[in-house]
Amino acid sequence: MTKTGNELVHLPAAALQEHAQDRAHAEELLLHVQRNMGLITDAFFEIGTALTELNNNRLYTALGYRSFEQMLERRRLMSQAQANKLIAVATLVPREAAVKLGPEKSYALTRLAQVSKAPGGLAALLESGKVRGRSLESVTVRELSDLTRELRGERITRASQARVQARRAARAAQAALRKAGVEGARVEAVGPRGESIRVSLSARDLERLVARVR
Numbered sequence: 001m002t003k004t005g006n007e008l009v010h011l012p013a014a015a016l017q018e019h020a021q022d023r024a025h026a027e028e029l030l031l032h033v034q035r036n037m038g039l040i041t042d043a044f045f046e047i048g049t050a051l052t053e054l055n056n057n058r059l060y061t062a063l064g065y066r067s068f069e070q071m072l073e074r075r076r077l078m079s080q081a082q083a084n085k086l087i088a089v090a091t092l093v094p095r096e097a098a099v100k101l102g103p104e105k106s107y108a109l110t111r112l113a114q115v116s117k118a119p120g121g122l123a124a125l126l127e128s129g130k131v132r133g134r135s136l137e138s139v140t141v142r143e144l145s146d147l148t149r150e151l152r153g154e155r156i157t158r159a160s161q162a163r164v165q166a167r168r169a170a171r172a173a174q175a176a177l178r179k180a181g182v183e184g185a186r187v188e189a190v191g192p193r194g195e196s197i198r199v200s201l202s203a204r205d206l207e208r209l210v211a212r213v214r
Contacts, residue, residue, distance in 0.1 A: 022062035029054050030063075033077060044103040048090030051083050097126050101136060108144035109136070115151045142167070163189065170197055182209050 029050040054060055060071040069080045077083070089098050089106045092113075098106045112131070113122035125131070131139050131147065142164060166189035177185035177199075186200040201209065 022057075022059055026054060026059035026063050029059065030071075030075060030077075034075075044086055045090055045095050045098050048086035048088075048103075052087045052090050055083075055087060092122060094126070104141045105136070105144065108141045108148070112144055112148045112151070115148055117151075166197070173197070173199075177209075180209075180212065 032050050033047050054071070055068045058068075060068050063071060065071040065074065068083075072078060072080060072083055085107045086103065088110050089103055092110045093101075093106045101109070109125060110122060113125055116125070118124060120127070126136075129136050131144065146164070170187045170189045174185055174187035177187065182201065182205045184202045184205045188198045188200075190196045190198050
């Protein structure tokens, strides 16, 4: 019997001995992930690399977990969806390009490359540095997602277009408020069509804003 995370895992003595190295390596990889979680913006590629090894080599079984998803949940690391994104980036995108573009845009590019019929796939896309004539640095994650849906033949409805426009307006408003010194401002588009805008401010930021408009 061995204790892993918050649960007790019962394993035969022979299995414990046989998988000792895998267990130790898995714990080392998990420790690496946990240490870097607070720096996920900078260390996302290394986290994705560690998660890839844990998943592809089924090292979670050496820790007594039935699945990769169960390990993520019991160790309180991240959701399966987030882990899948990091694994996709670490597996498909060269480190230099991924670090330059960031995790979300890198993942959006992997999805775009999967549905694109352009020769060369993701490698050619990264080499060109452009999407429909625009640089990868200037195109947004939302725009890449919209293009992916378009290539898949998914209809972009008026409601989805309205949501996109509302989110852009919310981001612009948030940037303007923060530039004006209301640093804690958070502006979000809410509702099926983004028909409402929610502004969250601390009491101190509200006082500053009111003082500015008087």
